[in-house]
Amino acid sequence: MTEHAVQLTAVRRRYAAKGAAEAGVTALDDVTLALPRGSFTAVMGPSGSGKSTLLQCAAGLDRPDSGSVRIGGTELTGLSERRLTLLRRERIGFVFQAFNLLPALTAEQNVALPLRLAGRRPSKARVREVLRQVGLAERGRHRPGELSGGQQQRIALARALITRPEVLFGDEPTGALDTTTGREVLALLRGMVDGDGRTVVMVTHDPVAASYADRVVFLVDGRVHGELVGADAETVAARMAGLEGHGRTGEAGTARAALDAGTGGRHDDAPARPHAGRAGGGGAGRGAQAAQAAQGAQAAQSAQAAQGPQAAQGLAASEGASC
Numbered sequence: 001m002t003e004h005a006v007q008l009t010a011v012r013r014r015y016a017a018k019g020a021a022e023a024g025v026t027a028l029d030d031v032t033l034a035l036p037r038g039s040f041t042a043v044m045g046p047s048g049s050g051k052s053t054l055l056q057c058a059a060g061l062d063r064p065d066s067g068s069v070r071i072g073g074t075e076l077t078g079l080s081e082r083r084l085t086l087l088r089r090e091r092i093g094f095v096f097q098a099f100n101l102l103p104a105l106t107a108e109q110n111v112a113l114p115l116r117l118a119g120r121r122p123s124k125a126r127v128r129e130v131l132r133q134v135g136l137a138e139r140g141r142h143r144p145g146e147l148s149g150g151q152q153q154r155i156a157l158a159r160a161l162i163t164r165p166e167v168l169f170g171d172e173p174t175g176a177l178d179t180t181t182g183r184e185v186l187a188l189l190r191g192m193v194d195g196d197g198r199t200v201v202m203v204t205h206d207p208v209a210a211s212y213a214d215r216v217v218f219l220v221d222g223r224v225h226g227e228l229v230g231a232d233a234e235t236v237a238a239r240m241a242g243l244e245g246h247g248r249t250g251e252a253g254t255a256r257a258a259l260d261a262g263t264g265g266r267h268d269d270a271p272a273r274p275h276a277g278r279a280g281g282g283g284a285g286r287g288a289q290a291a292q293a294a295q296g297a298q299a300a301q302s303a304q305a306a307q308g309p310q311a312a313q314g315l316a317a318s319e320g321a322s323c
């Protein structure tokens with residue numbers, strides 16, 4: 001039996017209505033998807049179609065209401081919070097549109113953080129190695145504020161890579177970057193798949209970004225709505241245009257326009273919306289803040305030990321108030 005890097009089977013995730021006047025939302029509706037090891041998959045779809053929810057369920061940041069999620073041979077549903085946290089730490093990398101670097105830490109310290117969180121002592125050589133991989137060997141001592149957006153995202157990539165994760169997830173990782181730096185990050189992601197056999201799953205609005213992937217999976221209203229394999233940007237854009245009107249709010253036209261204008265489809269979608277934790281849903285929160293908040297207190301402690309109180313403050317701030 002082939003063991004997929006990521007396997008979702010009949011995954012459902014529903015958000016309950018918050019008040020009588022509101023309807024609940026089925027964010028994922030019977031999603032089944034298997035991603036082979038060493039593949040690069042893009043997930044596209046109109047805004048609100050469930051892309052972020054899909055990524056977060058697949059990465060163990062959110063729990064589906066039903067269905068199965070497997071990373072490698074491990075079934076995630078039913079894992080305790082503790083085991084899920086360990087699995088995320090050791091086997092999964094996550095990159096967000098908003099970088100989420102800790103402003104008070106240098107690039108090197110940001111990159112080393114996941115190892116510190118795991119109670120491991122990061123070797124200088126390993127930190128330098130991943131910084132070199134993302135082309136920033138010379139910038140290790142800089143703080144995020146001293147780096148460009150593209151450089152910051154490459155630091156975030158290095159941070160995601162330091163634990164040698166089996167799967168790297170990106171929620172619009174190029175969404176905040178200009179076309180050129182976005183392409184650099186995409187080329188790096190491609191290289192991780194081709195060179196290192198890593199598995200990459202990336203949400204994007206940008207048909208050009210999607211064309212770096214082996215396969216593009218389309219979501220509409222929480223359901224898989226077809227896919228393309230080995231498609232170029234034109235083909236992807238045409239398919240997105242075809243989805244126009246299907247979604248809760250059509251965004252396909254924007255993708256098309258972005259391609260025509262050569263802007264790379266910059267959008268300010270995903271992480272801007274702060275997600276409330278799921279009522280009674282335990283510690284597995286959603287979204288960028290929640291992702292890190294899960295490790296928040298511990299991270300702040302580590303940072304404090306390593307860097308003094310200022311860093312810990314920076315960490316707490318960048319992890320949001322939700323922890």
Ligand SMILES: Nc1ncnc2c1ncn2[C@@H]1O[C@H](COP(=O)(O)OP(=O)(O)O)[C@@H](O)[C@H]1O
Binds near residue numbers: 026050052270276
């Ligand atoms: N925490 C939440 N509470 C309630 N509804 C949510 C929450 N997160 C997402 N949703 C809803 O679920 C649907 C899918 O959201 P999301 O996965 O963020 O879509 P996408 O990333 O494709 O824009 C949307 O209708 C969204 O409003």
Ligand SMILES: [Mg+2]
Binds near residue numbers: 052269270
């Ligand atoms: Mg999103």
